[in-house]
Amino acid sequence: xxxxxPTSPTWHAAKWNEPLIxxxxxxxxxxxxxxxxxxxxAAAVGDVxxxxxxxxxxxxxxxxxxxxxxRVVRHFTRLSQMCLGMDVAVDMMGTCTMKYSPKMHDHVxxxxxxxxxxxxxxxxxxxxxxxxxxxxNRMMCNIAGMDEFTFQPASGxxxxxxxxxxxxxxxxxxxxxxxxxxxxxxxxxxxxxxATPHVAGxxxxxxxxxxxxxxxxxxxxxxxxxxxxxxMLTNPEDTGQYNPAIEEFVRLVHEAGGLCAYDQANGxxxxxxxxxxxxxxxxxxxxxxxxxxAPHAGIGMGCAAVGVKEHLRQFLPKPVxxxxxxxxxxxxxxxxxxxxxxSFVGNVHAVLKAYCWVMSLGAEGLRAVxxxxxxxxxxxxxxxxxxDGVRIPWxxxxxxxLEQVRYSWExxxxxxxxxxxxxxxxxxxxxxxxxxxxxxxxxxxxxxxIEPGESLTIEEMDQMIGALASIAAEARSEPDTxxxxxxxxxxxxxxxxxxxxxxGWAFTWKAMQxxxxxxxxxxxxxxxxxxxxx
Amino acid sequence: xxxxxxxxxxxxxxxxxxxRKRLLDAVGLASVKDLYASIPENLQFKGGLDLPASMPGExxxxxxxxxxxxxxxxxxxxxNFRGAGCWQHFIPAICDxxxxxxxxxxxxxxxxxxxxxxxxxxxxYQSMLGELVGMEVVTPPTYDWGAAAxxxxxxxxxxxxxxxxxxxxxxxxxxxSQMRGFTxxxxxxxxxxxxPATGLLDLDDLVAKLGDDIGAVYxxxxxxxxxxxxxxxxxxxxxRSAGALxxxxxxxxxxxxxxxxxxxxxxxxxxxxxxxxIHMFAGGGCAGFTACRDEARFxxxxxxxxxxxxxxxxxxxxGFAWSTMExxxxxxxxxxxxYYGTTQWLWGIGAAVYLSLLGPKGMVEIGEGVMQRSRYAxxxxxxxxxxxxxxxxxxxxxxxxxxxxxxGKSVAEVNAALMKQDIVGGHDLSTEFSALGQxxxxxxxxxxxxxxIDALVDAVQEAVQ
Numbered sequence: 001x002x003x004x005x006p007t008s009p010t011w012h013a014a015k016w017n018e019p020l021i022x023x024x025x026x027x028x029x030x031x032x033x034x035x036x037x038x039x040x041x042a043a044a045v046g047d048v049x050x051x052x053x054x055x056x057x058x059x060x061x062x063x064x065x066x067x068x069x070x071r072v073v074r075h076f077t078r079l080s081q082m083c084l085g086m087d088v089a090v091d092m093m094g095t096c097t098m099k100y101s102p103k104m105h106d107h108v109x110x111x112x113x114x115x116x117x118x119x120x121x122x123x124x125x126x127x128x129x130x131x132x133x134x135x136x137n138r139m140m141c142n143i144a145g146m147d148e149f150t151f152q153p154a155s156g157x158x159x160x161x162x163x164x165x166x167x168x169x170x171x172x173x174x175x176x177x178x179x180x181x182x183x184x185x186x187x188x189x190x191x192x193x194x195a196t197p198h199v200a201g202x203x204x205x206x207x208x209x210x211x212x213x214x215x216x217x218x219x220x221x222x223x224x225x226x227x228x229x230x231x232m233l234t235n236p237e238d239t240g241q242y243n244p245a246i247e248e249f250v251r252l253v254h255e256a257g258g259l260c261a262y263d264q265a266n267g268x269x270x271x272x273x274x275x276x277x278x279x280x281x282x283x284x285x286x287x288x289x290x291x292x293x294a295p296h297a298g299i300g301m302g303c304a305a306v307g308v309k310e311h312l313r314q315f316l317p318k319p320v321x322x323x324x325x326x327x328x329x330x331x332x333x334x335x336x337x338x339x340x341x342x343s344f345v346g347n348v349h350a351v352l353k354a355y356c357w358v359m360s361l362g363a364e365g366l367r368a369v370x371x372x373x374x375x376x377x378x379x380x381x382x383x384x385x386x387x388d389g390v391r392i393p394w395x396x397x398x399x400x401x402l403e404q405v406r407y408s409w410e411x412x413x414x415x416x417x418x419x420x421x422x423x424x425x426x427x428x429x430x431x432x433x434x435x436x437x438x439x440x441x442x443x444x445x446x447x448x449x450i451e452p453g454e455s456l457t458i459e460e461m462d463q464m465i466g467a468l469a470s471i472a473a474e475a476r477s478e479p480d481t482x483x484x485x486x487x488x489x490x491x492x493x494x495x496x497x498x499x500x501x502x503x504g505w506a507f508t509w510k511a512m513q514x515x516x517x518x519x520x521x522x523x524x525x526x527x528x529x530x531x532x533x534x
Numbered sequence: 535x536x537x538x539x540x541x542x543x544x545x546x547x548x549x550x551x552x553x554r555k556r557l558l559d560a561v562g563l564a565s566v567k568d569l570y571a572s573i574p575e576n577l578q579f580k581g582g583l584d585l586p587a588s589m590p591g592e593x594x595x596x597x598x599x600x601x602x603x604x605x606x607x608x609x610x611x612x613x614n615f616r617g618a619g620c621w622q623h624f625i626p627a628i629c630d631x632x633x634x635x636x637x638x639x640x641x642x643x644x645x646x647x648x649x650x651x652x653x654x655x656x657x658x659y660q661s662m663l664g665e666l667v668g669m670e671v672v673t674p675p676t677y678d679w680g681a682a683a684x685x686x687x688x689x690x691x692x693x694x695x696x697x698x699x700x701x702x703x704x705x706x707x708x709x710x711s712q713m714r715g716f717t718x719x720x721x722x723x724x725x726x727x728x729x730p731a732t733g734l735l736d737l738d739d740l741v742a743k744l745g746d747d748i749g750a751v752y753x754x755x756x757x758x759x760x761x762x763x764x765x766x767x768x769x770x771x772x773x774r775s776a777g778a779l780x781x782x783x784x785x786x787x788x789x790x791x792x793x794x795x796x797x798x799x800x801x802x803x804x805x806x807x808x809x810x811x812i813h814m815f816a817g818g819g820c821a822g823f824t825a826c827r828d829e830a831r832f833x834x835x836x837x838x839x840x841x842x843x844x845x846x847x848x849x850x851x852x853g854f855a856w857s858t859m860e861x862x863x864x865x866x867x868x869x870x871x872x873y874y875g876t877t878q879w880l881w882g883i884g885a886a887v888y889l890s891l892l893g894p895k896g897m898v899e900i901g902e903g904v905m906q907r908s909r910y911a912x913x914x915x916x917x918x919x920x921x922x923x924x925x926x927x928x929x930x931x932x933x934x935x936x937x938x939x940x941x942g943k944s945v946a947e948v949n950a951a952l953m954k955q956d957i958v959g960g961h962d963l964s965t966e967f968s969a970l971g972q973x974x975x976x977x978x979x980x981x982x983x984x985x986x987i988d989a990l991v992d993a994v995q996e997a998v999q
Contacts, residue, residue: 339715362588
């Protein structure tokens with residue numbers, strides 16, 4: 001085992017001082033020449049632009065940059081080098097399930113017979129795509145203990161939203177939407193479990209955690225009523241703690257007439273270990289860009305696999321892929337289907353990659369993934385626990401954590417005044433991706449959440465432990481180094497008020513030009529940034 | 535798998551017996567099974583999942599999946615004239631090169647310092663798209679055009695306190711379905727007539743329906759049926775005088791030649807990035823965007839991350855940071871009015887590369903080239919006996935509607951005949967809008983040569999004879 005003692009950062013990010021692409025513009029340069037219309041067409045149709053009414057014809061040309069081709073390549077290649085993707089740096093961001101996204105799977109998805117399919121070209125010419133989606137559907141049914149899946153939602157949040165819409169459709173079909181209008185969730189479930197049912201029109205009740213770190217059966221009983229439409233929660237929650245009463249939760253909600261939706265965004269430790277369907281859930285969702293290795297793609301393209309039991313099948317959004325023994329079909333004749341969630345059939349490239357990943361690993365491999373993610377996490381826990389200044393919340397709960405842990409820097413903060421947010425920014429100086437602090441509400445003081453996943457080696461895990469231990473030591477010996485950091489990153493410390501100040505924020509180059517003088521003015525607004533994190 | 539034997543696979547290093555033992559020793563446990571003590575025994579799955587035999591060898595797996603995919607025929611194998619929400623365009627090699635950089639492809643939620651380059655690329659996409667649409671606020675990519683439109687009309691409802699949303703009657707049914715579902719608890723959607731002869735919004739019908747309960751007027755440019763809405767300013771003026779806000783959906787590839795919606799009164803502009811250098815991926819290439827004026831009251835209603843430029847402590851250096859996350863469902867939770875999560879950022883980077891390459895001249899040329907080809911194709915198809923181009927006198931962009939009513943053929947029959955010649959004809963509108971009869975939405979872009987269009991015309995001629 002390698003040494004994880006505190007070290008000084010010797011790493012440095014690529015720092016290209018790369019200008020904005022707009023600043024590289026030089027009149028009359030060309031990056032590429034688009035295909036021109038044949039001369040015969042141009043001659044036949046006349047001046048199409050002159051025929052446009054003034055009301056709709058663009059005056060002048062758009063002020064886009066004019067940059068020669070190689071400079072565009074160099075520009076964006078340099079930008080890519082200033083980005084700590086999983087391919088280049090250890091990333092253990094909690095709740096994100098960062099893992100290796102196999103290259104071969106991506107290469108297959110880039111082939112024209114996959115990337116250049118038109119969604120409406122007809123099922124007869126998309127049999128390969130439909131077969132992959134159909135096969136993967138059957139696999140997911142087995143993995144989750146469900147009867148049918150859709151891959152239409154483009155993210156975990158959209159998958160959870162789909163669950164909320166399924167509950168709404170079920171209630172409507174029984175004529176009880178007006179009466180059953182409450183969804184129950186928990187404080188440590190992903191924010192989308194509270195947000196999306198509200199967007200779908202439900203009132204949302206949030207159960208708070210007890211001394212074990214998760215909501216107890218009594219809290220649930222107090223929330224259940226004849227208004228209960230359903231339960232939507234994560235388990236293990238974003239704290240990495242599995243609620244052992246989950247079956248009781250499902251039973252109580254079912255007895256009260258509610259449906260149960262299992263957000264399995266944190267499903268990585270459960271593959272082949274326990275199944276949503278076996279715990280009685282009516283529906284669930286997995287993130288293919290997390291647990292199933294499709295790349296996170298810089299914040300997407302993602303994909304949620306939403307699975308349902310038989311009694312909810314008719315509500316799945318159109319189209320559903322069916323197989324008649326010879327051919328695959330896009331089944332559109334679904335009168336009870338909920339409205340479209342995403343256009344066409346979703347992010348199919350994520351489905352292809354997830355299919356490849358499951359095929360590569362098989363049943364035993366999925367179980368190995370789950371066990372290793374849990375083992376790695378408990379190794380991280382054992383080592384991080386030793387760092388002076390770290391506290392593990394809910395000491396009464398001595399059960400092993402699953403795939404992640406929500407830690408607290410509270411002792412270190414009380415001793416040194418250095419916060420979890422400052423430590424997060426310093427992490428990049430050690431060549432690792434920063435951690436995720438916590439979703440809102442931040443019930444744990446000075447929180448940080450670490451999820452190592454199954455892809456990393458022990459040496460890589462030790463690199464993260466070493467970075468955290470080093471920064472904790474710095475908080476005592478040289479706190480200003482942390483506060484003025486980062487020092488080895490692609491850029492220096494930014495003005496944190498400007499992005500929150502309507503007079504200063506700039507979401508485009510044009511706005512930035514207009515507001516730059518304000519950035520340096522003496523009369524800036526006072527900005528309250530006390531709302532927390534994300 | 536036992537603790538002793540482990541499991542050896544290239545993707546799971548610590549499942550191998552050596553590391554597994556070292557880690558178990560470090561945590562002081564005898565078996566990995568002990569780590570699952572929190573899961574009740576009766577919920578623990580017994581036996582193995584019923585999955586196909588694994589293929590740990592990369593070559594075997596690649597052959598297996600490529601064999602399955604060989605049943606696909608793609609738009610590179612045939613001539614494609616189908617659009618309707620996802621369009622075949624020219625894709626510069628550099629777009630592919632950059633979006634497949636591992637640093638971008640495998641990044642996720644890194645911040646100001648760790649993912650600086652990604653944030654800069656997204657800021658550049660926001661900036662260039664803002665120039666095209668005539669707005670100073672642009673969001674990072676959202677899910678798709680439909681989701682962006684949903685969020686925008688819902689924001690209008692909150693801003694005005696009014697439930698009513700007006701949309702064009704010949705809107706994409708898929709997009710309308712998304713909007714109906716999303717706004718169900720909060721809004722009532724009503725359609726505005728489009729003049730069958732011109733495809734333009736019927737202003738009389740619009741004004742008649744602009745009651746004091748209407749919060750949003752949504753229209754598209756070009757319309758779903760390809761016509762260019764030339765009355766943008768009049769529509770916006772009518773909406774504004776009735777106290778409603780205006781949302782315009784656009785195809786950004788048209789905006790080198792068409793006026794930015796900000797110039798004709800849009801409050802929000804939405805659309806899809808897919809035409810800007812993104813492969814179709816059977817619809818997976820879709821990625822929405824939302825833009826608005828730089829006013830705090832509008833920004834407060836945007837549901838997504840926003841990437842702002844900001845100075846650093848080094849003079850002249852620019853960094854990027856997420857802005858005002860308290861707007862979002864991540865903070866508002868059970869009081870959220872909208873949601874988002876992982877969206878389609880990678881395609882925003884692709885769009886940034888595309889617009890950087892095309893530049894002003896390229897965007898004008900590509901817009902003009904699309905219009906030339908679609909007009910040529912419309913003229914030739916309209917010249918076939920029995921066929922007519924609906925709204926032939928209205929300027930069109932990329933798509934137009936051909937009626938087969940006079941030819942006594944259904945679109946389905948024509949498309950079946952075209953397919954025999956490896957041509958994918960236009961989208962069948964007869965199942966979506968019965969009032970249009972046997973109508974086909976034909977899509978022609980810069981990828982089509984004169985020979986391609988002539989081949990389509992010949993094949994259609996043959997099919998209707």
